[in-house]
Amino acid sequence: MTRTALYPGSFDPLTNGHLDILQRAVQMYDKVIVTVAVNKRKSAVFTGEERIELIRESIRDYDWADRVEVEQFTGLLIDFARKKGVTVLLRGVRQISDFEYEFRMALTNRRLAPEIDTVFLMPDEQLTFISATIVKEVAAWGGDLSSFVPDNVADALRKRYKEINNG
Numbered sequence: 001m002t003r004t005a006l007y008p009g010s011f012d013p014l015t016n017g018h019l020d021i022l023q024r025a026v027q028m029y030d031k032v033i034v035t036v037a038v039n040k041r042k043s044a045v046f047t048g049e050e051r052i053e054l055i056r057e058s059i060r061d062y063d064w065a066d067r068v069e070v071e072q073f074t075g076l077l078i079d080f081a082r083k084k085g086v087t088v089l090l091r092g093v094r095q096i097s098d099f100e101y102e103f104r105m106a107l108t109n110r111r112l113a114p115e116i117d118t119v120f121l122m123p124d125e126q127l128t129f130i131s132a133t134i135v136k137e138v139a140a141w142g143g144d145l146s147s148f149v150p151d152n153v154a155d156a157l158r159k160r161y162k163e164i165n166n167g
Contacts, residue, residue: 003028005088005119006081008035008073010132011051012044013153014058017130020123021092026064028119033084034070035077045136045160048072058150078113089118094128140164 007025011018011034025032034055038048046054052070059065073080081089089109091102099120106118122128135148139161145154 002030003088004031004033004084004086005029005090006033006035006077006084006086007090008037008077008080009092010037010039010042010044011055012046012132013135013149013157014051014055015127015130015132015135015149015153016147017092017094017123017127019058019150020127021090021121022059022068023062023064024121024123025090026067029088030067032068032090033086034068035080036070036072037077038072038074040074046156050156054153054156057152076112078109078116081116082113087116089116091118091120093120093122094131 005025005028007022009018022032022034036048036051036055038044044051049072052072055070059068077089081087089106091106093099093102102118102120109116109118130148135145135157138148139145139154139157142158142161145157148154149157
C-alpha cells in the first residue's frame with residue numbers, strides 16, 4: 001500500500017521553507033502530491049501553470065523528485081483529496097499565528113471529511129521567518145533572494161518584477 005499525502009498551498013512563490021517541508025514529507029510518505037491552489041479572488045505574481053513549472057524545476061535534481069507530483073486545483077481541498085484517494089493533508093506551520101489559522105482549517109476539513117487527517121510540519125528553525133509575502137516584497141525592491149527561494153524561483157521573480165516595474 002502506497003502512503004500518499006497531499007501538500008496544498010498557493011506556492012506564489014515556492015520558498016525554501018516550502019521546500020524544507022516537502023523534503024520532510026517525502027521522508028514520511030511514499031508519494032507526495034503538491035497541489036497548487038489557484039484562487040481567482042487573490043492576485044498572484046505567477047499563474048498556476050508557472051508555479052507548477054517552478055516547483056518541478058526546483059525539485060528536479062533531488063533523488064526523491066520522482067515521488068512528487070505537482071498539480072493545480074481549485075475548489076474545496078477535501079474534494080481534490082477524495083478524488084486522489086488521499087487521506088492525509090500536510091500543512092507547514094512556522095509560527096503560532098500560522099497554527100491558529102491552520103487549526104481552524106483542519107477542524108473545518110475534519111467536519112467536512114472525517115476520513116481525512118491533517119499533519120502539521122515545521123520547517124527548519126532558520127526558515128521560519130520566510131513567507132511568500134516577505135519574498136515578494138524583497139523581490140519588488142530588487143533585494144537578494146538567495147536565502148529565501150531556490151535559484152530558479154529567484155530568477156523568475158527578478159524577471160517578473162522587472163516586467164511589472166517597466167510595464
